[in-house]
Amino acid sequence: MAHSANKAATVSETADHPGLQSSTAPLSAYSDTERTFLQLSLALNRRVGEQKGLEPLLSTATYDYGVEIPDWDWDTLGRKCEDLVAEIHAWGTDPAHAQRVPFLLDLLAAYDVMVRDGMGDDIPYSERVSTMLQVPGHRVDQGVIDQLQADLSELLVEAGFPDDPVVAMDHWREGQALFGPALVDHGHALLAEAQARTHARVWPMPEGHQVHLFFPTGYPYRGYSDYSRDYQGRVFLSGDIHWELAGLRHLITHEAFPGHQAFSATREARFRAGLMPVEGTLYFSNTPITPIVEGLCEIGQELVGMIETIDDRIYDAHNRLSKAVALNLAFDCNEDGMDVELAATLLATNTYVPRLFAERYCRFFTHPLWCTSYPHYWNGSEFMHECATKMQHDLPAFFTMVFTQPHSVRTLRAAVDAHVAGQPNDPSSRSRL
Numbered sequence: 001m002a003h004s005a006n007k008a009a010t011v012s013e014t015a016d017h018p019g020l021q022s023s024t025a026p027l028s029a030y031s032d033t034e035r036t037f038l039q040l041s042l043a044l045n046r047r048v049g050e051q052k053g054l055e056p057l058l059s060t061a062t063y064d065y066g067v068e069i070p071d072w073d074w075d076t077l078g079r080k081c082e083d084l085v086a087e088i089h090a091w092g093t094d095p096a097h098a099q100r101v102p103f104l105l106d107l108l109a110a111y112d113v114m115v116r117d118g119m120g121d122d123i124p125y126s127e128r129v130s131t132m133l134q135v136p137g138h139r140v141d142q143g144v145i146d147q148l149q150a151d152l153s154e155l156l157v158e159a160g161f162p163d164d165p166v167v168a169m170d171h172w173r174e175g176q177a178l179f180g181p182a183l184v185d186h187g188h189a190l191l192a193e194a195q196a197r198t199h200a201r202v203w204p205m206p207e208g209h210q211v212h213l214f215f216p217t218g219y220p221y222r223g224y225s226d227y228s229r230d231y232q233g234r235v236f237l238s239g240d241i242h243w244e245l246a247g248l249r250h251l252i253t254h255e256a257f258p259g260h261q262a263f264s265a266t267r268e269a270r271f272r273a274g275l276m277p278v279e280g281t282l283y284f285s286n287t288p289i290t291p292i293v294e295g296l297c298e299i300g301q302e303l304v305g306m307i308e309t310i311d312d313r314i315y316d317a318h319n320r321l322s323k324a325v326a327l328n329l330a331f332d333c334n335e336d337g338m339d340v341e342l343a344a345t346l347l348a349t350n351t352y353v354p355r356l357f358a359e360r361y362c363r364f365f366t367h368p369l370w371c372t373s374y375p376h377y378w379n380g381s382e383f384m385h386e387c388a389t390k391m392q393h394d395l396p397a398f399f400t401m402v403f404t405q406p407h408s409v410r411t412l413r414a415a416v417d418a419h420v421a422g423q424p425n426d427p428s429s430r431s432r433l
Helices: 032-052 074-093 098-118 125-133 142-158 165-176 180-201 245-255 260-272 290-303 310-334 340-351 355-365 376-390 395-404 409-420
Strands: 210-214 223-227 232-237
Touching: 032 074, 032 098, 074 098, 098 125, 098 409, 125 310, 142 165, 142 310, 165 245, 165 310, 180 210, 180 245, 223 245, 223 260, 232 245, 232 260, 245 260, 245 290, 245 310, 260 290, 260 395, 290 310, 290 376, 290 409, 310 340, 310 355, 310 376, 340 355, 376 395, 376 409, 395 409
Parallel strands: 210 232
Antiparallel strands: 223 232
């Protein structure tokens, strides 16, 4: 897919808007409905956090919403959710708010499932996934996985490795291994390259946006993006493992540019400038926001043109295979009760990864909070690739939708389809953008 320079105004041109000068909104800035929605979001975040061990609202470090967090129990949260649905439906007759209605209703539908789950309702895993995330509530077809394995094997042979994916992947990893000073140097160089490419090809970053890269030891995640506020962020990549160069390239684009750091900084700039409604600042796990963001992060390397070598293609193929197999195992564990040890064995066997790596994956997709989030990786990547392909002749408009407008999966699909309606559309296969 051809890339075009973004024609939209730069973020720095709008960030000096005389409105909000910090990521804090005064209480008087909200309507009664907005205030109640924020209180519901914050109170639900607290309740879910108490129950699951981690809070799902990941944007509270960036925004001080200026509302008191009420101590609502699950019953009250459910009633507030019902009342808000009725209030927001009524907004549909108000031209000033009508375009916000579908997105808010989609968030409230996800909130309702969280409340029911919190109250102890026995909601099937497939229903939680499909309602919360608006992605398919089922496994990836085995024929798709077989093809992904075949594609990976073909690439490995093309690169000169044995026609045995287990042996070939071991040899490939050995040749790609980075550690010590070389890992740090490559990481910082790739971060600078990804930031420059994102600014030029995807979306201009706010002035002063700084991202610091760390490789901590004893770290529980392979990679993590920590965005604070005022265009300051950190990316943590595990210092306990040997990285493949191609894997490092992918994780930098996923966690930083054009992924999480770029998305978060742009949203903050838009909110400061009065160009983003408050609901657009929420990054709430287990809602139909996250397949868009994680899907963007997953295809980010494509979007900035950094899938350039056969090693990049091998990593991309292996990453897609791993996400698909892990998604099916997430259903096996969370819906059918498969033993996690067996799941780790199957993941290691079918994706050619070390056992310890497979165990870490399995802990993630069986975590009480993240288990219903995990399907956003595979499904989000497929969805965002489909949307970008549909809009390949007008990528600036697509990036405008993704970076500057609040969307759920449903509303983004509708916006993309409306944009391309009446235009010739040649749906491509899974060829790279």
